[in-house]
Amino acid sequence: MTKYIRILTIALLAGCLVSLLTLRADREDGKRARLTKEQELARELDKLDKRLQRVREYAALSSKLVKEVEPLLADAARLQQQARSSLASGQTYVAERLKSASRNVAEAVEHLANARLNLKWDDDDGRSENPNRDDDSEKDAARELERAYFRTAQLDFFARQKGAGGASEWVTLGRRLYQEGRAVFDKKEYFKARQLAKASSELSSAVEKYLQSQLPEELPPPPKVNRP
Numbered sequence: 066m067t068k069y070i071r072i073l074t075i076a077l078l079a080g081c082l083v084s085l086l087t088l089r090a091d092r093e094d095g096k097r098a099r100l101t102k103e104q105e106l107a108r109e110l111d112k113l114d115k116r117l118q119r120v121r122e123y124a125a126l127s128s129k130l131v132k133e134v135e136p137l138l139a140d141a142a143r144l145q146q147q148a149r150s151s152l153a154s155g156q157t158y159v160a161e162r163l164k165s166a167s168r169n170v171a172e173a174v175e176h177l178a179n180a181r182l183n184l185k186w187d188d189d190d191g192r193s194e195n196p197n198r199d200d201d202s203e204k205d206a207a208r209e210l211e212r213a214y215f216r217t218a219q220l221d222f223f224a225r226q227k228g229a230g231g232a233s234e235w236v237t238l239g240r241r242l243y244q245e246g247r248a249v250f251d252k253k254e255y256f257k258a259r260q261l262a263k264a265s266s267e268l269s270s271a272v273e274k275y276l277q278s279q280l281p282e283e284l285p286p287p288p289k290v291n292r293p
Contacts, residue, residue: 169271
């Protein structure tokens with residue numbers, strides 16, 4: 066009996082040891098996962114830095130265009146810097162939202178440049194080419210304008226939110242680009258209308274992401290009410 070109890074005790078102790086080691090391994094895996102997420106975000110910020118540089122070079126094809134988009138490029142760079150600062154202080158959610166807002170602003174510049182230069186730019190290889198017949202689709206332009214219209218309508222709500230002052234110029238520009246896109250659509254300039262609509266939508270998204278970065282990282286859950 067004594068031998069049996071000794072064996073049982075050893076087995077229980079071994080089981081506890083395995084459980085403790087498993088728990089420690091799980092914690093280490095969780096820590097590595099968090100570090101991986103932060104490292105991945107840092108890599109995405111590095112890629113976005115390069116993308117902003119390529120967009121700047123693309124816009125440089127026209128001195129007039131450079132003057133128009135320079136404030137937006139400066140905003141994108143500022144958001145990048147804020148994202149890096151937030152990441153360094155452990156605010157991963159805030160950093161991700163600011164990074165996304167910066168990307169939206171950069172993409173708005175891309176589409177605006179396409180409209181102004183009447184070119185289609187490929188960010189993957191940094192080349193631009195003349196738009197083809199498929200890019201000049203009336204249906205696609207109308208669809209993009211419809212999407213931009215509803216996104217622009219949401220700006221009334223966004224503009225009233227606390228912290229929206231930092232994105233007020235995007236609100237104004239987003240509206241103006243939609244209106245310009247709608248006007249050139251009536252002139253049957255469908256490629257230009259589509260690009261302006263996309264630029265407007267990207268600015269609307271940038272406003273939304275920026276405001277999200279101002280919210281607490283973890284909101285309390287909504288109340289649960291028994292429903293009949």
